Amino acid sequence: MDTPITIIGAGPSGMTAALFAAKSGHKVRLIDSNEQVGRKLLVTGSGRANLTNQRMEGSRYSCADITWMETLLKRFGHADLITFLREIGVLTFSTADGWCYPVSESAQTVVDAFANALRQANVELVLNTKVTAILTINEEFKLDLSTGATISTKQLIVAAGGKAYPTLGSRGELFPWLKNLGHSILPLVPALAPVTCEMSSWKALSGVRFDARASLYENSSLLAETTGNLILTEWGLNGPAVMDLSHHISTRSNVKLELRLNPLFNSEVELHDLITRKRSTDTPLRVLLASVLSPKLPPVLIARAGYPLDVPINELNDEQTEKVLKIATSMPFKVTGVRGFEYCQVSAGGVPVSEVDPLNMRSRLISGLTLVGETLDVVGPCGGYNLQYAFSSGAVAGMSIE
Numbered sequence: 001m002d003t004p005i006t007i008i009g010a011g012p013s014g015m016t017a018a019l020f021a022a023k024s025g026h027k028v029r030l031i032d033s034n035e036q037v038g039r040k041l042l043v044t045g046s047g048r049a050n051l052t053n054q055r056m057e058g059s060r061y062s063c064a065d066i067t068w069m070e071t072l073l074k075r076f077g078h079a080d081l082i083t084f085l086r087e088i089g090v091l092t093f094s095t096a097d098g099w100c101y102p103v104s105e106s107a108q109t110v111v112d113a114f115a116n117a118l119r120q121a122n123v124e125l126v127l128n129t130k131v132t133a134i135l136t137i138n139e140e141f142k143l144d145l146s147t148g149a150t151i152s153t154k155q156l157i158v159a160a161g162g163k164a165y166p167t168l169g170s171r172g173e174l175f176p177w178l179k180n181l182g183h184s185i186l187p188l189v190p191a192l193a194p195v196t197c198e199m200s201s202w203k204a205l206s207g208v209r210f211d212a213r214a215s216l217y218e219n220s221s222l223l224a225e226t227t228g229n230l231i232l233t234e235w236g237l238n239g240p241a242v243m244d245l246s247h248h249i250s251t252r253s254n255v256k257l258e259l260r261l262n263p264l265f266n267s268e269v270e271l272h273d274l275i276t277r278k279r280s281t282d283t284p285l286r287v288l289l290a291s292v293l294s295p296k297l298p299p300v301l302i303a304r305a306g307y308p309l310d311v312p313i314n315e316l317n318d319e320q321t322e323k324v325l326k327i328a329t330s331m332p333f334k335v336t337g338v339r340g341f342e343y344c345q346v347s348a349g350g351v352p353v354s355e356v357d358p359l360n361m362r363s364r365l366i367s368g369l370t371l372v373g374e375t376l377d378v379v380g381p382c383g384g385y386n387l388q389y390a391f392s393s394g395a396v397a398g399m400s401i402e
Ligand SMILES: Cc1cc2nc3c(=O)[nH]c(=O)nc-3n(C[C@H](O)[C@H](O)[C@H](O)COP(=O)(O)OP(=O)(O)OC[C@H]3O[C@@H](n4cnc5c(N)ncnc54)[C@H](O)[C@@H]3O)c2cc1C
Pocket: 008, 009, 010, 011, 012, 013, 014, 031, 032, 033, 034, 038, 039, 040, 041, 043, 044, 045, 046, 049, 050, 051, 052, 129, 130, 131, 132, 159, 160, 161, 162, 164, 165, 168, 169, 170, 171, 172, 173, 174, 344, 345, 346, 372, 373, 374, 375, 383, 384, 385, 386, 387, 388, 390
């Protein structure tokens, strides 16, 4: 084909699509409003880039059709990504819990490797340039650019992200144009976002970090549950455990939501055993709790139960001890919302997956149009799932371009 395939967005999905399309012999043009490629990739994993996860499964994603996700991951999954990354010069390692990072532990080296691979593949980079309109004329796409120029293409890949972290380039400005072309657009809401809660009764724990099971309830019925690390702040909760639940909050309005934290989720049996053994001694309950909990938690939990800080275990009967343990296994937080797009890692919403074929990422509605990455309504949990999805969708799109 003479006219280049045009890709809007040089994020993980767009760069991967460009490399796979170029590998199949296509001329490729990659446009981004930023002055460099992979701007958001640079800040992922707190600058370490959590690229993928060894425990990759379609069922881990919030996606309207799990079979869709599984089909995509079968086409290009975790092992394919590791091989591809190695080919472009990114070596990876995994932590004990399966989270994969570059050996360099630097997102900068990943972006550098992509930039080098794009250069070697002769991908034409059009940076510092925003696409301001997408129109179709005579079976071609016509793109208006912020430079005042207009370009035409027969094959367009939209890899422009969602609305998360707008300062890094993705502001959702192309969704109205995709709608004009005929796609549905589901409302964009923050996901993997910090959760705001009423914190007045937990003030003493501000800044404390621990692992917990986090359970989200709507009017007392369980909506979703995760396990992971979190931190309490003045305004609410942050960290993977609650971020993974945040899209359940941002997609609901006018409902009563409560988060309950259980920091004893994997140590309750041992703690019970220890309490039984020390039952007749004057060991302070605080000391027993501190054997399995972060040191700032026991005093707050004991105070909440209404007992003196140093109450010995032999001065509490079973019922009184149980009262403290009940608080410790179900710390309640009234949810008030989630923090906005500026603070979230991805957005939920966008083009529904039903409108895109996971075997090639082509639009089922508009010939010549391919959609990848966060532009679609897919949210993975923390742990490398969102980058894996961006890379997978980009790779499948690029290798399927005809
Ligand atoms: C702080 C932070 C940390 C994260 N950490 C992780 C992590 O460790 N692991 C993980 O799996 N995920 C992580 N994520 C999520 C991950 O970064 C995204 O899932 C991923 O970047 C999505 O890739 P994408 O290619 O779809 O979109 P993006 O990376 O958003 O790329 C879209 C690109 O399109 C460009 N663009 C948009 N509109 C236009 C336009 N009109 N004209 C021209 N260019 C345009 C943008 O400038 C941008 O460069 C993190 C996100 C954030 C914000």
